[in-house]
Each structure stands twice: as C-alpha cells, then as structure tokens.
Amino acid sequence: MLQTMARLLTLFPQLASGLVLTCLLCLGAPLSPAWADQPILSVAGPLDQGEPATFSLADLKALGMQTITTTTPWTGDETPTFTGPLLRDVLAAAKEAGRRLTVTAKDGYSVQIPFMDAADWNVILAIEMDGAPLDPTTYGPAWVIYPYDTNPILITDLYQERSIWKVVRIDME
Template sequence: MPFSTFRAGLIAALLGLPLGLQAEPGPPAGEVLLTVTGLPDGTPARLDRAALAALSEDAFTTTTIWTDGPQRFEGVSLHDLLAALEVTPPAEAVLRVSAVNDYAVDIPLSDARDVDGPIVAHLHNGAPLPRRGNGPLWIVYPYDADPDWRTEVAYARSVWQLDRIELVDPAR
C-alpha cells in the first residue's frame, strides 16, 4: 500500500519539498517523539515536534490529580491523530500506548471521541512539556468535561512520557 497523502505531505513538508513531489520515507528532521505502529500499510509513523504541531491542534483547560489548579493542555486529539494517519480501525481494536519507562495501557477506540476526548499534549500552560515534567508527550483527558474521565480507569490511561502508540487489532 503506498504512503498516504498525509504521510507524503508530512514528509515533503519536513524535507522542504513541494507537496506535489513524492518523497521516500526518511527520518524526521527533529527528534522522534512518537512512533505509531500497527498501521494498515505496516509502515510505522515517526513524528517529531514539527509533525505533531502540523496536525490539527486541540486545547482545553482542566484540573488533574497530578497538578494544582486548572491547567491548559495543547496537542492533537487521539481522534484527529488517527484521522491524519488515515486509520479506520475496527471497533474491537485498541490503542496500546506506552511510555519511555515501558508503562503501557490499552485505550479503547471509544475514548478517541471527536469532541471532549483525550489529546496527545505537547504543551502545558503554553510551554513544551519537558521529559522531567511528564513530557515530551502526555495523553490528557478533559477530566472536568465528563464525569467518565474522572475515574481510576481514565487516570491509568493518562500516560505521560508517551513515546509509542500501537494499533492492536485482535482480529489479525
């Protein structure tokens, strides 16, 4: 399966090529922050900060159990990330999200809502998330937007120092 339009455009943008040109896959220009595997074409997506910032930005302010007072988070929603990667997984598939320290948890696709769903945050109160401060990526739910997000289950799915997402299809 050929590279998707998104991937070709993303690679072209990162390499400074016009969008009409086809680019062979190559390493991102910056440090890879997120690797997404289990994609239909079998090719992992490796995203650096610029690639993540190029995706549709989502932001919200919420309280968390790890911080004091309302906090602003900005990033790409899980819903928009899957759409950008042109992933239409079956309903029984899950997202296995993993951190730098190998903490991993499965997130059902039902969590990847179009509205009021979790985001892959790369900014916290307007600043990049440092590795020592739960970054560079953190899956954050809008905890104040829905009582379903204020549960131990949602808190366990709020992976900080996120570096990998694997689409797991039990039917494969």
C-alpha cells in the first residue's frame, strides 16, 4: 500500500499539469506561444497532390498581417479591429485555386464562399481581435472577416452569412 501511494505521489505533478492544461483549454484560455507552431487550419483543393496544406498561427502571421476596423452584427456597438492574413494570400500559399470555397468550423458548420470574394474584396482570415488572439470558445482560431464598413453591399445578409468563425478547414472546388 505504501508503495502504491509513493508511486501516485511521484505521478501527481504530471497528472496535475495535464489536468490544469485540460481545464485551461476547456475554459478557452488563449494559446500560448509554445503552441503557435501547432496546425490550426488545413486547406485542400483540386490541385492537392496528397495531404492538404496546413497552417499554424505562426504560418498565418508570416503571410503578412492586415487589419480591418469595422462594425459587425456580432460585436454590438463596438467597432473592433481584426487582424490576419488576406484570405487570397492563404489560398495562394496553399497553392490552391478554384471557383468556390467551402469553409468549415470546428463544430462542422460550413459555408460556401465564391473564390472571387477573396479576389475582389480584402477579406481576411482574422486570427486576432483588438490585438488579442481570437478566443477558441467564441470565434477562434480564425474568422472570415469582410471589410463591411467600406461598401454598403457588404452589410447585406449575403456577405454576413459568409463570415464564419472557428474556421479550421477550407476546401476548394
């Protein structure tokens, strides 16, 4: 019995740290820099020769960060600043092209976005809002954001329905 208790006590720090990490992730704690290199997005398409392209937060930041300060129907009266790479730059880095994107969230919800939206508008794949990483329990890891306040056409339901959050996958057709 003493040996069993002694063994449990030696394992306690590992168990405790695993439990704390699990709790932080469940509560939506922001990802630490140590996880910045973990894949958060995959992009697949008709040009794929094997595995889809994957991107970590660091990879997405390396594509060049753009900012959009705009009102949205989801952020109340505030006008947040969103930061992330242009969607067209993400697709170019994945070496993908097509006519339509299927963008999928963590929970399996997906939307269709014409490829031309990425070409015609400065749509970003936001990974930060107001300088902080997107919270994985609300909008993160990534959120498709149009520059709504730049053109009245973008304030319509058609474009707002394409602003999917919790994005983890993009498929090209």
